[in-house]
Amino acid sequence: MTSLLRQLHASGQAIWLDFLDRQFLAEGGLRKLALHDGVTGVTSNPSIFEKAMGHGDAYDPGFRAALAQGDIGAQDLYESQAIEDIRAAAADLRPVYERLNGRDGYVSMEVSPYISNDTGATIAEAQRLWHRIGVPNLMIKVPGNSAGVPAVRQLTADGVNVNITLLFAIEAYQAVAEAYMAGLEARLAKGDPIDRIASVASFFVSRIDARIDKTIDARLAAGDREAEALTALRGKVAIANAKLAYAWYQEMIESKRWRNLAAQGAMPQRLLWASTGVKDPRFPDTLYVDTLIGPDTINTMPPQTMAAFRDHGTLAQTLAADLIGAQNVLAEVDRLGLDLAEVTASLVSDGVNQFAQATDALLGTVAAKRAEIVGDTINTMTATLPEALRQKVEVRLEMMRKEAWPRRLWEGDPSLWTGKGEDHWLGWLAAGQERQVDPDALVRLREHAQTNTNAVLLGMGGSSLGPEVLARILGNAPSHPRLHVLDTTDPAQITEVARSIDLEKTLFIVSSKSGSTMEPALLRSYFFALSGRQGDQFIAVTDPGSDLEKIAMNDRFAQIFSGDPTIGGRYSVLSVFGMVPAAVIGRDVMALYAAASPMVLSCGGDVPPQENPGLWLGAIIGEAATAGRDKLTIVASARLEPLGAWLEQLLAESTGKNGHGIVPVDLEPLGDPASYGDDRLFVHFALTSDVDAEQEAKLNMLEAAGQPIVRISLAQPERITQEFFRWEIATAIAGAIIGINPFDQPDVEAAKVAARQLVAAYETAGTLEPETPVAEDENFAIFALQDESAPDDTVIAMLRRHFAALEPGNYAGFLAYLERNASDAAALAMMRVAVRDARRVATVAGFGPRFLHSTGQAYKGGPNSGVFLVITRDPDPDLAIPGHKASFGTVQLAQARGDAAVLAQRGRRVLRLHLKKSGGGLEALQAAIAAAL
Structure with missing residues (x-):
């Protein structure tokens, strides 16, 4: 017997398949449907591709083959496989296309839902896909919203076949029908043929009833007095809406305007019934096929609906029947206040959002597949977080996905931060792609x-x-x-x-x-x-x-x-x-960029946050900081230890402002769990070949004690360039979470100005402004920047009182205007450990003026939780500067004094301790701090 589906096709309604899958194509499924059931078209969308690519391993060989040609991002990887399927389906339907002289036999592919509100971007992407896929029986799907209507006109004028999707309201359909005719007229005006331009207008049917019926059920549950009238409308509104749209179509093709176009060979823009799967089990599963049969239309069915109609569908010309009844249904909708206009308008935006969510899921799956295939070319990262922080990070990642943070970052949307010019400071994204050198x-x-x-x-x-x-x-x-x-x-x-x-x-x-x-x-x-x-x-x-x-x-x-x-x-x-x-x-600079490229692609705007290593890290850092864990403690194996100094500047200068921020803690020796409070986030860097067993053991102890640990592993030293990019992304994202501009540094200049003023005064007077210590002994002179001295103060007493001010969540800073060498660094490290273990606070150290251009921003503009000891000395010997009265030593001392003064002006707790030439230097200071503690 002839299939009911084939009989439906013979009655004048085309049957399209709302499904696409590689295995289905490979097994000849589409060819069989075309042969046995008269199927003449295929539609795809992000949801369909997400189901196809996101489950099983059918696409893995294709992913591997694409990546074997060179690493590419998630969007390009998805597109390579989607286009392969589209071309295969188009090839299966090409005989239909040729037999029907281009009146059918089409495969549809959708432009990205991310650009649905951008006419120009929609046009550009549609044209790109049209030319890249390069088959005549292709339709590009464009949403039928306000941005899509002018795109339909332009694409039609350019000779692109368009499937207008997400149509719900008759008025929206009329607008795209007008756009199609205007596009054809524009082609004629240019002297271009119009006889092979195809278009369909896709009405989404069942979603209207699902939304209306939900409102009806809520009103019935509330005891609405119009219960009988409301009940009578269930499952009928979408069908009535579609019937009236078809009635308008029939009027339109009889118009003089359309007849003129038809005389030039124009093909009508057929109405296509989409979303025809029944969502309410109380209705027949063939409802939206049985009731919408009419010539010059298309019904695109998912496989289960197609099987149901093949089995027990009802074949009759129903679409043009009982128009008065359809009008009465819509009149009742209006009378009962069901607001069809609002429903159809919201369904458009909801539809775009649903496709965007499906695309997020799709690209996340593809990104995970890519990461698995490229393997250890990408530095690995794991995170062990306390449960409360883990949950905050998960919530943040989902919020980032919904609010499109990856795309907004790469598009330079300043509203991701404070909206105050951040888009002017994103050239580093291009730099990571080799585009600056x-x-x-x-x-x-x-x-x-x-x-x-x-x-x-x-x-x-x-x-x-x-x-x-x-x-x-x-x-x-x-x-x-x-x-x-x-x-x-x-x-x-x-x-x-x-x-x-x-x-x-x-x-x-x-x-x-x-x-x-x-x-x-x-x-x-x-x-x-x-x-x-x-x-x-x-x-x-x-x-x-x-x-x-x-x-x-x-x-x-x-x-x-x-x-x-x-x-x-x-x-x-x-x-x-x-x-x-x-x-x-x-x-080899290009080799360094090649080493960075896998991370750049992994952090791309096409990778959802849950699979995006830069956004994931940024979410951890930002949420940890807002939860009070704002002391990001850097732990590195020996080979990677130098990275900490770069991270210090990136984090501190980017986030430490407006009273907020992250305080990076570098080169503080690891201690036992008892040495730490609950204000830390530990980040460990190691080469896979550079395992420090003692360091690992201490980290494991901290992890067991509930401290958050992020571990990053590099297979090769050259892949340090990946961490540059990952951390730039993460820092920008953490800044957005904290609510600051991560690209300015409002407090850095203050210390520079103060130092320049002192140096300028020296150039004029030949001496720095004199100052009087508040306490001194044979080793040190103490200069207080705030009024905190007492008549009987000694150096030890002042140090004791200074460090006693440290409270939980504070940090101690040792700012040394000394030679940066191994012995001085070791001495500072021992002082830091002594303070940390005595007060259970984080400690930082910096050599001046080096730190002024990095962590100095956070010390002055970040949280007011630092207690600072500025350490100076008179250089011996000094070094002259050509053309200047001031020596390098004088400049360094001026920088120290200016730095300390600005810290005090910002309300920071600060002392300056000057090492006397005849004293014991840093060894004596270690002893003094031990005594003070």
Whole structure:
């Protein structure tokens, strides 16, 4: 017997399949339906592809084959497989298309629901898919909302077949029918043919009844007095709405306007009944097929509805029947206040949201598949969190998904943060994609640098910390110079570098975004004079138009590399500010980008938060901070220990402002669980080949004690570039959670201004403004910035009172304006441990003025929970600066005094302790702190 479906096709209504799956296609399922049941089309949507790709392993070979050609992101990976299915289905239906002269035989693919409210983006994506798929029996699905209507007109004019989806209201259908005719007319006006342009208008049927009937049931449950009238409408509103839409269609094709188009070969825009699966089990499962049969229409059915109609459907011309009854149904809807207009309007936005959610699920699945296939090319991350924090992170991730945080980040939406210009500071996203550097120029630089044995980078903050991490973790390549990073005004450090290099075989990299930062400018003056003013030994890395660019041109520097003004210094490591020094020490810059690429793709705007390593980490950091765990404690195995200094600046300068923020804790030796309060988040970095058993044991103890631990593992040192990008993303996201702008640094400049004023006064008077200690002994002089001295104060008494101010949740800061070397760092570490264990608080330490350009922002603008000890000394010997009265030692002391003064002005608890030349130095200070505690 002839299938009921084939009889339905013979009656004038086309049958399309609302389903697509690779295994189904491979087994010839679509060809069988076309042959036996007269199926002439296929529709797809994100929900269909999510079901197809998200369950089982049928698509795994395709994913692997696509990734074997080169790593790609989740959206591109999904699209590669979806297009393969669309082309296969189109090939199966091509005989139908040819037999019917293009009047049927179509396969539909949807534009992204993420751009449903953007006409221009919809047009661009539809045209891209149309040309990429490249088959004539393709339809591009465009939503029938206000943004979609002009897209339909333009795409039709461009010769693209369009399936307008998510239509519920008759008025919306009329608008897209008008757009289709206008597009055809535009083609005729250009002299283009219109005889092979196809379009369908997809009415979603069952969703209307589902929404109306839910309201009816609620009113019946409440005892509505119109119970009988309401009950009579159940399951009838969508059908009545569709009948009246079809009546309008019949009138339209009899119009003069349409007849003129038809005379030129135009094919009518057929009405397509979508969402025909019955959702209410009280109704027949073929309801939305039986009642909507009519010529020049399409019914697109899911497989179960198709099987039901094949088995027991009712074949009759029902669509044009009883129009008066349909009108009466809609009149009753209006009389009873069921507000069909509001229902249909909300169903459009709901439909877009549902498809967006399905796309999120789809891309999340594809992203997980990609991560599994590319394997250990991506650094791994695990997190063990206390239950309350874990739940907060999960809730945040879902909120991020609903609010499209990944896409908004990559689209530069400033409302993700404070809406105050954050979109002007997102150039680092492009930098992570290799788009800020000139690869050929860096190759030439790498070759040129081989003539040198040393390179000295003169910079501060973001200009120095990233290059230092690369140099210390990766080292210099054979026959390439060793990199020395000078980000200080400390005379001893400067002298040590000058002694260790052969000036004639040294390349100097002067790095400053603004070009006016004091420290690099003074260091440039010193080494330029020391080198005999040999400009060909100098390279400048700076933003276009800066003072440094002008100086470099005037002094004939060998090369000038331009930065991107839309990248802040702390986000600049994957731009020229990090890659120029990397090239100088012989590193293959493009290989570093290739190492970073898997993480860049994993953190893309097309990867939902739950599968996005950058957003996941950002959610953990941000939620931990808002829950009081704002001391992000960095623990690293030996090879990766240098990363902490870069992370300090990124986190502190980005988030520490407006009284909020994250205080990074680096290089604090690990202690026992009893040493810590509940204000910590621990992050551990390790190479898979660099296991520290003692460190791991302590971390396991902390984890067992309920401390949150994030573990990040790198298979190779070169993959440190992945962490640069992951942490930039995470920091931006944490800033959004905290509610601040992560790209400004409002409190950094204050200390610079104070130091410049002191230095300027010295240049005029030849001396710094005198100051009087509030306590002193043979080793130290104490200078109080607040009125906290007592008549009988001793140094020990003041230190005791200072550290006694530490409360749970506070942190102690040791800000040392001393030479940064191993012995001084070890001494500070011992002081930190003593304070931490005595007071159960976090401790931080920084060498000045280096920390001023990194953690100094958080100390001044972040939470007022720091208790600071600023440590200074008179340099011996000092070091002159060419062209200045002030020496480097004088500048360093001025910076310390300015820093301490600004801390005090911001209400921070601060003491300055000056080490006397005749005293015991840091060893004596260790003893004094031990006594004070």
